[in-house]
Structure formats: C-alpha cells, structure tokens
Amino acid sequence: MAEIHPFRAIRYNPETAGDMSGLICPPYDVIPPSMQEELYGSSPYNAIRLELPMESDPYAAAAERLEEWMRADVLVREDVPALYPYSQTFTDHDGNTHTRSGFFAAMRLHEFGERKVLPHERTLSGPKADRLNLFRKTRMNISSIFGLYADAEGVADQLLVGYAAAQEPVADAMFQGIRNRLWRLDDPELVAAVRDALAEKTVYIADGHHRYETGLNYRRERAEANPEHSGSEPYNFILVYLNNIYDKGLVVFPIHRLVHGIEGFDPQRLRAKLEKYFDVTELDDRVALKGYLDASVSSYSYGVVSEEGVLGITLRGEPGALLDRGTAPALQKLGLVVLHEAVLTRLLGISHEAMALQTNIVYVKEDSAVFDTVLSGKAQVGFVVKPATVEQVLAVSESGGVMPQKSTFFYPKIMTGLVFSPLY
DSSP, rough: OEEEBBOOEEEEOOOEEEEGGGBBHHHHHGOOHHHHHHHHHOOOTTTTHHSSSSEEEEEOOOOOHHHHHHHHTTTEHHHBBBBEEEEEEETTTSOOEEEEEEEEEEEEOOGGGGGSEEBBBBOHHHHHHHHHHHHHHEEESSSSSEEEEETTTTTHHHHHHHHHHTTSSSEEEETEEEEEEHHHHHHOOHHHHHHHHTTOOEEEEEEEEHHHHHHHHHHHHHHHOTTTTSSSSSGGEEEEEEEEOOOOOOEEEEOOOEOOTTTOOOOHHHHHHTTTTEEEEEOOOOOOOHHHHHHOOOOEEEEEEEEEEEEEEEOOOOOGGGGGGTTHHHHHHHHHHHHIIIIIIIIIIOOOOHHHTTTTTEEEEEEEHHHHHHHHHHOEEEEEEEOHHHHHHHHHHHHHHOBOOOOOOOSSSOOSSSSSSOOO
C-alpha cells in the first residue's frame, strides 16, 4: 500500500470557534456560489473561508486567515501524531440509512507509475493551477482526497470501528442531514496494527484527483528548492481519507447527462438512430424509467428524456463494435463509455473537447433534474444513467485507463474542516 502515517493535525478549538456544524464545508469542486455565500454566513470561521474564499485574491486571504486563526487559538495543532477514524451517517434517496466508516491519515505521495496509488479519471489544468496556488500560499492540505483500498477481511476496519465504539468522538457535526463524527487514535500500538493490516494494499483515488496531482506538483517544487531534501518532509505527504471497498456504507451514485446547443437537433431523428443499435421501449414517466433501469441487468441501459417523451434503451449485442479497437476491456464494460462514444459522439456529434469543456453537456446528480431541465426547454435531451460499481472503478484503475468525465459520485463528500494537515 502507499505509505501512511499518523500526523499532527490542525483542528478547530470548539471553545473559540464554536459548534462544528457551522464550521465544516464540502470540498471546493462541489460548492456553487449560492452555497459559498450561505457557508460564509454560517460562521466567521467556516472552513469555506480557507477552502474557497470569496475575496479577489483567494489564496492570500486563505493564508492570512490561517495565521490569524492560529494566533487566536481558533485553530490548534495537536501535540501527538494520530490517525482519525471518521464516519458519515446518511439516508439515501430511497430512505435507507447508511454509515460509511474510514479514517484520515497522511499518505506518502507516489507517482502513478509506481502503481501504489492509482487514478481512474483524467484531470484538467485549471483546477490544478488553482489548488497549487492554494498549496503555495497556505502550505496546508485544507481538504482531503478520498482513497479506496480492498480488504475483504476488514482487519483495519474492525480495529478502527472497535476503537470508535469505545470512545467519545472529538467532533460530531451535522451538515445537510449527514452526521459527521471524528475520533482521534493516537495509541502507537493500535496505529501500528492498522498500518500493518494495510501494508500491501493499493490505494485507488475515488475523489480528489486534481488535489492529488497538485500534491505531486507541489512536492516537486519544494524538493527542487530544498538542497537538503530527504523525502521525509511533510510536503512529501498528502491528507487522505481511506475507505474499504467492502464497507457496506460505501455508496456510489450516478451522474446524469443533459445535452444542449446541438444545431438542428431532432428527437425523432435521434430515436431512429438509436434504434439501429439499441432496443427502445417507450415509457410513461420518471417512475417507469426508474423501474426499467432497476430491472435491467445490462450495464448498457439508459433513459432518454426529450420533448417527445421518455425512452428506455438497452444496447443489442456487445459494445466492441461501437468502440475504438484500442478501448481496454475494463472500459468496454462501462455503460458511460458506450454512452459517450456511441451516442454522444457518434450519433449527436459532440466532440471529446466539447465534453471536456462542457460546451454541450451539463452534469446533474438527480434524475428529477433531467426531467425538469428538459421540460423547461433548457436542455434538448437528457440521459439518465446507472451508477458505475466500485469494482468497475478499480478495474479501470488497474488497467491504466481513465473513465469518462463525471463518471462517479461517491456520496457523501468528505467534509473539509474536520482536520487540516500542515505541509511544513
């Protein structure tokens, strides 16, 4: 496994900062402007002011706040290195309650070629430049990446959950109906047992690809500027939340596609094209579509929503004939690969560049948003998709491939503000 260590976290002091429920926030890349303003109003110390400041120079603002909050004991550095067990309890769209349990650690940065940490998504230059500026100014891991490992026996899980069950959490916060609880584990023997249990495991990045690659870039910068670089400096590590893929609380939601701005778009013409490759079923409404997708055992079943109505479509035969010959077997098994290559690119003419820039595509997490947006006329057609499985994500990572943009939504997001990890 990638090398993990306990670390001396910086954490909020509840006596000066207040209730943790008003201090935490989601990671930067899922915060719309409306939420940013709301979080600013929730507390003068909310982590949004470090993670995604509203000031004209956000990086300088974050750095100045960190210094100010440390001086005022709003933030305090722990005396002893620790791992931090972390659980999130939430209710899904169908009313089922889940608890996902993992832990925060400092993880050594490894190049992907070392195959100790593996990605599954392609990154963009803009977000990496943004996060690198934040790293440079604050010298801090403000938000964590989300890593997965595979441990069918759950040895580390048993140690961590057992410890948490016997201890009071050091933080207990609600955010948008999700209960976030954090514990501090600083017993050296127990920390060593957790590390030993995971010693041979690969880490797969579930979320935070841009932050991880930014960590690599920041490490290179700092190493080149440090003539005494040894590899043990804090900038060689990144803050990570680790979760076992066999955790029953691990949930992956789909991300649906809305298409707009296609010149001469005709839903009837699209249906005729689809019928060449897919079995097409007319459906009455959103409820019928959900039933259609739930009942389908195919990875290549989708919902198509347009002004003409609702269709359920399922690919006939194998996907290989619709994909480039070089498409890896692990990618061929992904429904989104077929949707992107066969439908969005081949049938609708949307280029890969347009997809990357989101010129003709909007991504939404709720299938209700697909129906509402098409009904409003803001989208020409929407595609409701099934979620990728964790096993598929790991298979793509192992193959060296990358999934289409916005392929997975691991829910809930890891909250920012529970722990910060210094890079100095």
